[in-house]
Amino acid sequence: MGEVYVGPDRIGAVPAPTDDLRSLSVPYLDLARAAAEGKEVLEAALLACVRRGRYVLGDEVAAFEREWAAFCGAPFAVSCASGTDAITLALLGLGVGIGDEVLTVSMTCAPTAVGIQRAGATPVFVDVEADRLTMDPALLESALTARTKAIVPVHLYGRMADMERILAFAKANGLLLVEDCAQAHGAALSGRPAGSFGDAAAWSFYPTKNLGALGDGGAVTTARLEVAKKIRKLRLYGYATRNDADVAGFNSRLDEIQAAGLRVNLGRLAAGNARRRAIAARYDAALAAVLRTPPPARAGEIPAHHLYVVRVDDRDAFRGRLEAAGVGTDVHYPRAVHEQPAFAALPRGPLPETERAMREVVSLPLYPQLTDGEAERVIEAVRASARR
Template sequence: MTQIPFLDLTAAYRRLQAEIDAALGRVAAGGRYILGDEVAAFESEFAAYLGLDHAVGVASGTDAVMLALRACGVGPGDEVITVSHTAVATVAAIELCGATPRLVDIDAATFTMAPAAFAAALTPRTKAMIVVHLYGNPADMDAIIPIARAHGLAVIEDCAQAHGARYRGRLVGALGDVAAFSFYPTKNLAALGDGGAVATNRPEIADRLRQLRQYGWRERYISEIPGTNSRLDELQAAVLRVRLRRLDEENDARRRLAAAYTQALAGLPVTTPYARPDDKHVYHLYVIQTERRDALQAHLTRQGIGTAIHYPVPVHRQPAYLRLGYGPGSLPATEAAAREILSLPLYPDLPPEAVATVAGAIASFLAG
C-alpha cells in the first residue's frame, strides 16, 4: 500500500541540512543563547521581507497575538472581535489579556472573516479586532479595515498560516496596525520548535513589545511596566534565517501542488479552495469540502493517505468556551465548514505524483 503522510517535517530539514546544522553550530559555539545577534539579525531580515520597520521575536504564535493585543492597550473590560473558525490560540490569546472574545462568522468561500458579521458584532466595548488569514488565504482587508477605522479599533493580523501571502499585491502582515506570526514547525516559515514574532510600522508599539516580552524592562532588572518572559531563542532564530531565504520558493512549490490538486479534482463533487484572482494564496493547507467528509477521510486512511481536519469543532462550540454563550447554529457558515472540511497532504517537498495518487483515491471513493 502506498503511504502518503499528511506532512513530513523531516523533508525540509534533509534538503537544508547543511545550512541548518551550520546555523545551529554557530549559535552553540557563540555562547549567546537568548536575545543575541541571531535574533537581532532575523528580526531585521523578517521586517525587511515584510516591508516594515519593526519585527520583535517572541516565544510562540500565541504569545505573538497576546503581546500584540497588550501593546495596543487591550485589557480587562475590552472586547476583541475575531472568528470562531481558527486555531484556538487566537481566542486563548484574547483571554490571556483579560479581554472578552466576540466571535463572528466566516465567508463560506474563503473561510475568513465575513465583513458584515464583523460590523454587526461591534459594541461600545470593542477595542480591537483580529483578522485571521486562514490556511494561507488572505482575508478581505479592503472591506474589513474601513469598518475598524470608522470605530477607532486596533487591527491585528493573525498571520500564523500566511507567511508570504499577498492581498491585492500587498503582503499580509503589512496591512493592519500590527501582525502576529507563528513559527511552529508545521508553518510555511518554520522553526525546529516554538517561536513567533510581532511586526509593525508603529515605533511606539514596537517599543512596548520589546518591553513586554522581557518583564517590562528597558534597563536590565528594572521593570517599568508589567511584562512576561516571551523571547525567541537564538537557535530558532538561526534556523529561521535559513528558512526565510527559501520562503518564497517554498510557497511557489505549495502553489504548484495546489494547482495540480485543483486540476485533478475538477469535475468531482468536492469544493476546492477559492482564492480571489488578485490575491496570492500560499496554501499552508489545501482544504476541500464535501458532505461525505468523514467517510472520505476513512477511505483515504485505508489507502494509506494521511489527512487532517482544521478544525473539527469551532471554538464557540468547544467545552472551554461554551460559557461565551454561542449556541448551536449561531455561526452557521463556521459550523457547516467544520462538518465538511478535509485537509489533504501538502508541503513543499511532497512528490507531484502523490497529488495524482490522492486525487485518484478521492475519485474512486466518490464514484462508489
C-alpha cells in the same frame, strides 16, 4: 502543546519518498524531509550558535527580526516565544486589555482566542464567508458594542481575509486591527503583504507553518515604533532598563538556535510557497469536478497555500477510504472554537457557516517536499473516494 494538540506534524511511519504509484503511501506531512533538505547549512548554523555560547535574544535573533521585517515589508518585527504570545503582545502593545472586546472568528484554532484572552480582553465571535471561510465583514456591524476595541481576523489556510473591507470598518469605527498571520507567510492582497493592513500582525513559527522553526517561535510585525518598543519591553518581563520593570510583562523570548534555523528556512520560503502553489493548482485542476475544492483566489490575492482544504459531506468515511488507500489527511479543525468547553460562554452571533464548515473540512497533503508522484497518488485516491 502536548496531548491536546493532535496537529499536522503528528505523523506515523513514513516511507521514503518514491514515485512508484503502485505501492505509494503518502504521509499527510513529513517534516523530516524538510529538515533533510540542505541539512549541512542548517546544522552549521545551529552548531555556530552552540559554539558562540549565546542562547537567547542575541545577534541571530536581531538578524532574523531584520530579515523577517524586510520579507513582510514591515518597518519593525519583534520576535517572541509563539504565535499565541504574538497575538497577546500585539494587543497589549496597542493598549487592548481588560474590559475590551475583540471581534474575531471561531473558524480557527483555539490559540487565536487564547491570545486575545491572555491580553485580558474578551473574544467575540463573528461568522465567516460561506466559501472563503474568513471573517465576514458584513457581520461586524451587528457585533459592535461600546466595549469593542479591536478586530483580529485570521488568514485561514493561507487565504487572505477581505482586508479592504475589514480595514475600512475598523477605520470607520475607530477600532484597532491585528492580523492573525499564523498561516499566511508570504500571502498578499492587492499588492500588500499579509500583515501590512493592520496596526500589527501576529506570526507563528510553529514547525508545521510555511516558515517553521525547530520548535516554538513567533513574532509581531508593525509599522508603529512605539508599539514595537512596548512589545520588546513586554516580552522581557516588562524591563524598561536592565533589571527594572515599569510594567508587568512576560517571558516570551526567541532562542538564538530558533532564530538561526528560521533564517535558514526563510531563505527557502519563497521556493516552498511556489511549490505549494504548484501542487494546489494541480489538485484544483484534477479535483474540482469531484468534490468542493477551495474557492478561487480573491481578485489581487496571492494565497500562501498553507493547507489544501476540501469539503465533503461524509468526512469520517471519506478520510477512512483515503487512509485505506494509503493517503494521510487531517482536519483543521474538528471543532470550532466556540464549540470547545473553554470558550463556550464567550459572546457570539449566529455562526452557521463556521459550524457547517467545521463538519466538512478535510486537509489533503500539501508541503513543498511532496513529489509529483505523490500528488498524483493523492488525486487518484480522492477521485476514487469521492465518487462513492
